[in-house]
Every structure is written in structure tokens, then in C-alpha cells.
Amino acid sequence: MTTARPRIALTLGDPAGIGPELAAKVISRPGILDAVEVYILADRAELERAFADARLPLVPLSDEPTPGAAILLDDNSAPAEEIPVGQVSVAAGARAMHQLERALALVKEGRVGAIVFTPLNKTSLHLAGMHEDDELRWFAKHLEFEGTTSELNVLDGLWTARVTSHIPLSGVAERITAPNVTAAIELLNTVLVDAGLTPKIGVCALNPHAGENGNFGREEIDHIAPGIEAARATGINVSGPFPSDTIFLAAKRGDFNGVVTMYHDQGQIAMKLIGFDGGVTISGGLPVAITTPAHGTAFEIVGQGIANTRSTEHAFDIAVSVASRRLND
Numbered sequence: 094m095t096t097a098r099p100r101i102a103l104t105l106g107d108p109a110g111i112g113p114e115l116a117a118k119v120i121s122r123p124g125i126l127d128a129v130e131v132y133i134l135a136d137r138a139e140l141e142r143a144f145a146d147a148r149l150p151l152v153p154l155s156d157e158p159t160p161g162a163a164i165l166l167d168d169n170s171a172p173a174e175e176i177p178v179g180q181v182s183v184a185a186g187a188r189a190m191h192q193l194e195r196a197l198a199l200v201k202e203g204r205v206g207a208i209v210f211t212p213l214n215k216t217s218l219h220l221a222g223m224h225e226d227d228e229l230r231w232f233a234k235h236l237e238f239e240g241t242t243s244e245l246n247v248l249d250g251l252w253t254a255r256v257t258s259h260i261p262l263s264g265v266a267e268r269i270t271a272p273n274v275t276a277a278i279e280l281l282n283t284v285l286v287d288a289g290l291t292p293k294i295g296v297c298a299l300n301p302h303a304g305e306n307g308n309f310g311r312e313e314i315d316h317i318a319p320g321i322e323a324a325r326a327t328g329i330n331v332s333g334p335f336p337s338d339t340i341f342l343a344a345k346r347g348d349f350n351g352v353v354t355m356y357h358d359q360g361q362i363a364m365k366l367i368g369f370d371g372g373v374t375i376s377g378g379l380p381v382a383i384t385t386p387a388h389g390t391a392f393e394i395v396g397q398g399i400a401n402t403r404s405t406e407h408a409f410d411i412a413v414s415v416a417s418r419r420l421n422d
Contacts, residue, residue, distance in 0.1 A: 098158070099416035100130040101409070102196040102205040105143060109178045109185040110390025111400040112211030113143030118402045119409050120163060121149050129413055131163040132205055134192040136171040148398040166195065179392040181214055186221030189213050193228075197235045200381045206416035207382040209409050212390045226259045229376045232383060241276040242378035245284060246364050246387060247411065248371055251344050252288075252351045253360040254281035265356045269299055269312050274320025274353070280378050281351045282329045287382070287415050295340050295349040296321050296333030297359055303336045317355075341367070370401060373408045382415040384408040 103120065106112025117140075120131055133140060144151045155162035170191065176184045189210075199205045213228065225231040229244050243254045256277045257268045278294060285292040298317065300310035307314055317334045324331050335343070337354070341363040344352050354360035364372060372387030386404030394400060 097420055098128060098130045098160075099207070099413050099420055100132065100158075100205040101412055101416060102132045102134060102199050102208045103409075104134045104189070104192040104196055104208070104210040105139060106211030106385075107185050107189050107214045107217060107390045108139065108176045109180055109182065109217070109395070110212055110214060110392055111395055112213075112390065113139065114146040114395075114398065114400045115211045115386070115402055115405040117143040117147035117149055117152075118400070119405050120152055121147070122406070125409075126152060126163055127160045130158045130205075132199060133163050133165050134195045135165065136167050136169060137165060139171060140165060146396050146398060168195070178395045181216045181220070183217070183220045185214065186217030186219070186223070190218060190221055190223060193232075194235065197232065200236070205381075206419055207384070207412035209405075209412045210383070210385050211405060212386060212388060214390045229258075229379075232376055232379060236379060236381070238379055240378060241280050242376065243277055243280050245281065245375040245377040246360065247373040247375060247407070248364050248368055248387075250350060251364070251367070252281060252285060252290075253364060254278075254284075254351070254353050254377060255355070255357060255360060256353065257356050259357060262356065266299065266310075266312060269316050269355055271316045271320040271323060274317050275323045277353045278321065278324040278329060278331050279327070281353055282324075282331070284375065284377050285351050287418060288411065289414060289418060290350060292330055292351055293349050294329065294331040294351040294353060295335055295344060296331060296353045297337040297340055297355055298334035299337075299355045301336070303334050337363075371403045371407055373404060373411055375411065382412050382419075384412045 105116045153162035154165045196208045223231055233242055246253045254277050256273050257265050282292045299312045304310045304313035313334050337359050374385050374387045376383040386408050
């Protein structure tokens with residue numbers, strides 16, 4: 094019996110950045126195209142430039158799933174004028190969005206089980222018409238998904254989710270409610286299980302010293318602890334709230350493989366101090382796994398062939414793992 098291969102849609106990210114080079118390098122790894130059906134969203138000329146930037150020979154291409162070859166979905170839509178590299182532009186943002194829309198269409202058609210995209214530039218995306226707070230909300234809109242979502246970050250076996258994300262700090266406290274805390278815990282638990290892990294989740298406090306019994310704020314008492322208890326009542330292995338200045342020390346020594354934070358930088362600062370290279374961002378909660386490296390477009394090194402692939406490799410491998418589990422469940 095032949096085991097079905099996971100099917101991954103791959104976009105080259107912002108064409109002005111290092112994304113095309115990263116995509117070329119990641120699918121050139123030995124054995125990848127034997128184990129995975131990779132659908133590349135790009136015109137052939139774009140793909141050839143990507144491999145030239147990566148200083149690698151073009152991988153074998155096929156019109157249909159073939160072990161050892163990638164499938165290039167060239168819709169002959171590249172702009173007539175070359176997009177300038179190493180800088181923000183409407184054209185770069187529009188090109189990145191076009192290919193992401195095509196990847197989402199593949200999901201809707203049931204042709205792929207996960208999407209991997211290389212780094213995007215938010216300014217270029219906004220110039221090109223992406224007006225949502227972030228790509229996650231844009232994905233949810235295009236997938237007509239209205240459930241709970243959260244940007245998840247992964248580094249060296251540690252996964253984080255957030256109760257709030259891309260909002261001002263002044264608006265965080267009012268959104269820390271027991272249902273929102275429970276929803277973030279449940280989402281992280283689901284994604285950990287989807288990735289084949291046994292969840293051990295810790296939850297951050299919002300206030301210094303976890304509120305110190307209400308002396309520094311009551312969010313822990315009134316909202317966070319009840320949210321944790323509601324999640325625990327469903328069978329989730331979760332504990333807290335813990336002071337945010339110590340929880341990541343506990344996670345680093347292995348007490349948790351998942352941490353729920355209350356706001357964006359509460360987790361991001363800690364994760365990037367633990368290790369910047371290798372980080373992955375996951376659009377959590379959506380009906381399809383969507384992953385990307387947790388770094389930017391690195392305009393300053395475009396075309397030099399020196400882009401570090403560690404984060405992109407991890408993003409690709411996580412997408413493959415989730416797609417494989419769903420395919421074989």
C-alpha cells in the first residue's frame with residue numbers, strides 16, 4: 094500500500110525580498126519532493142530567478158503529482174515590468190497577495206492540505222490593499238471563517254498563542270475576559286494535538302507578580318483564572334496564571350510546550366531572546382495549516398544567496414506534519 098503524500102501550496106512571499114531564495118532552498122533539500130507534493134504559485138521566470146538567487150539548479154517540474162518533482166502553477170500573470178528588489182512597492186504587495194489568493198483557492202478546492210509562504214512586507218501589502226490588521230485576518234476573510242483565530246509562534250519545541258494580538262496596549266485589559274482566555278487555550282491545545290504533541294500549557298498573568306492577590310490588578314482573579322479553569326474542565330492540561338517574567342524560564346526547562354500570553358510582545362520578546370533563528374509563525378484556528386518563517390524580508394541581503402533557511406525549513410516541516418496527520422486520520 095502506498096501512503097498518500099501531503100500536499101503543500103508554496104508561495105514565494107514578497108518578490109522584493111529574500112522569500113523567493115528561501116523557497117528555492119527549502120524545496121531543494123534532499124528527499125523533500127519525493128515525500129511531499131509541492132504546488133508552487135509563481136510564473137516560471139519568477140521561479141528561475143529564485144533558484145538563480147539561491148545559487149541552485151532548478152528542481153524538476155511536472156504538470157501532475159510526480160515523486161521527485163514539484164508542480165508549478167504558472168498562470169502567466171507576472172507584471173510586464175520587473176518588480177524592484179530591496180524596496181517597498183505596491184507591485185510587490187499586489188504580487189504577494191495574488192499568489193496567496195491562489196493558494197487559498199487551492200485550499201477551497203481541496204487540492205492542498207497546508208500553505209507555506211515566505212516573508213511578506215506589511216507596508217507593501219497595505220499599499221496594495223490589504224487593510225486587515227494582519228495576514229491572519231485577511232486569510233480568515235478569504236476563507237469565510239468566523240471562528241477563533243490566533244497568531245501562534247513556534248521555536249525549538251515551544252509554542253505560544255495570544256489572547257490579544259495586534260492592538261494597542263491601552264486596549265489589552267478590556268479584552269482579557271474568561272471566554273477569550275479559554276478560547277486561546279483551546280486553540281493552542283488543538284494545534285499542539287494537530288502537530289502530534291501532548292499538550293502541557295502554561296498561561297501568563299497580565300499584571301506584575303500575577304496581580305499579587307489583587308494589589309496590582311484583578312484581571313488574574315476575575316478573568317484569567319476562571320478562563321483557565323473552564324479549559325481545564327474540558328480535560329486540557331493547563332495551569333496558571335504565572336508571572337510573565339518567569340513562565341518562559343519554566344517553559345525553557347521543559348515544564349510547558351505551550352504558553353498562552355495576554356498580548357503580543359509579552360510572548361514575542363521572550364521567544365526572540367530564546368532564539369531568533371528558527372522561529373515560525375502559524376495562522377492558528379483556521380481550517381487549514383498556514384505557516385511562515387517568523388522573520389522579515391531582509392531587503393539588505395536580497396540576491397546574495399546567503400539567506401538563512403532555518404525558519405523556513407521549520408515552517409515547511411510543521412506544515413507537512415500537520416497536513417500528513419490530517420491526510421492519514
